[in-house]
Amino acid sequence: MADLNDRTALVTGASRGIGKAVAQRLAADGVRVAVHYGTQEKAADETVAAIERAGGRAFPVRADLSRDDAVDTLFEGLREGLEGRPLHILVNNAAVAAAPTDPALAARPDHVPGLSDVTSEEFDRLYRINVRAPFFVTQRALPLLADGGRIVNVSSAVTRIAWPLLPYAMTKGALEMMAPRLANELGGRGITVNTVAPGITDTDMNRWVHEIPGAEASISGLTALRRLGRPNDVADVVAFLVSRDARWITGQLLDASGGMALAPAMM
Numbered sequence: 001m002a003d004l005n006d007r008t009a010l011v012t013g014a015s016r017g018i019g020k021a022v023a024q025r026l027a028a029d030g031v032r033v034a035v036h037y038g039t040q041e042k043a044a045d046e047t048v049a050a051i052e053r054a055g056g057r058a059f060p061v062r063a064d065l066s067r068d069d070a071v072d073t074l075f076e077g078l079r080e081g082l083e084g085r086p087l088h089i090l091v092n093n094a095a096v097a098a099a100p101t102d103p104a105l106a107a108r109p110d111h112v113p114g115l116s117d118v119t120s121e122e123f124d125r126l127y128r129i130n131v132r133a134p135f136f137v138t139q140r141a142l143p144l145l146a147d148g149g150r151i152v153n154v155s156s157a158v159t160r161i162a163w164p165l166l167p168y169a170m171t172k173g174a175l176e177m178m179a180p181r182l183a184n185e186l187g188g189r190g191i192t193v194n195t196v197a198p199g200i201t202d203t204d205m206n207r208w209v210h211e212i213p214g215a216e217a218s219i220s221g222l223t224a225l226r227r228l229g230r231p232n233d234v235a236d237v238v239a240f241l242v243s244r245d246a247r248w249i250t251g252q253l254l255d256a257s258g259g260m261a262l263a264p265a266m267m
Ligand SMILES: NC(=O)c1ccc[n+]([C@@H]2O[C@H](COP(=O)([O-])OP(=O)(O)OC[C@H]3O[C@@H](n4cnc5c(N)ncnc54)[C@H](OP(=O)(O)O)[C@@H]3O)[C@@H](O)[C@H]2O)c1
Pocket: 012, 013, 014, 015, 016, 017, 018, 019, 036, 037, 038, 039, 040, 041, 043, 063, 064, 065, 066, 092, 093, 094, 095, 096, 097, 129, 154, 155, 156, 157, 197, 198, 199, 200, 201, 202, 203, 204, 205, 206
């Protein structure tokens, strides 16, 4: 996609999973990508190395988004890596979906953890990483973001489907409020702001899909396209939203779940 050749992007949580696939796809389209990560330096270095092996350009940026100084740390690394270039694309992807009880049990579709399982510490941690961080990362990115730029926030189908993990779903509901409001505020600069909502995707967040017998088949059965999502399925949608072809789409929520839970379970 030639129109992205002189572009730069910050993809948060790009060391693994969906963020890694987004970073690789954007780099393949010609974008110079800041591969943000929290703790897994080796995984981030592997993302950068894979991009470079494929002929792309990328650099790693570390910042633990649960910390108060995260935004300062992140933008220090970003400015250094951009070497004076503006930022064109921001993908707020990093998030955690910690289960309130035993992770394997809590993530099962047939297990609904109670409100009493959630500690205030865990609730606050989810909000810091999933809501507070993308809000303040976006705030700090705006002066660096070129006119005509793109912002994509990664939410989840959990705002549409009554899945367990209530605090996680609440954080994604809050995140989804950003796109329409910011789209309106930033439209005068030609900046688009959209949200992508994946369904269950095969990443570290969902190890339970491979650990619980029959889970993959159940998830596939809940999905119109009859399989588990792959990180690339979501990355390609993000790549479209940041492309010139998507210039007239802003403030929108795009479901990228393969048609998960479109009908009642018995149909
Ligand atoms: N997988 C799914 O089924 C699914 C479904 C719907 C929506 N989503 C959304 O898609 C996005 C990506 O999910 P994923 O499944 O790819 O996740 P993942 O494989 O668990 O990767 C999470 C990424 O976020 C980073 N991260 C986590 N906590 C962080 C922190 N405190 N500070 C900085 N970085 C942090 C991780 O960095 P480190 O490597 O350094 O830990 C990693 O790069 C998330 O917004 C998630 O809510 C996922």
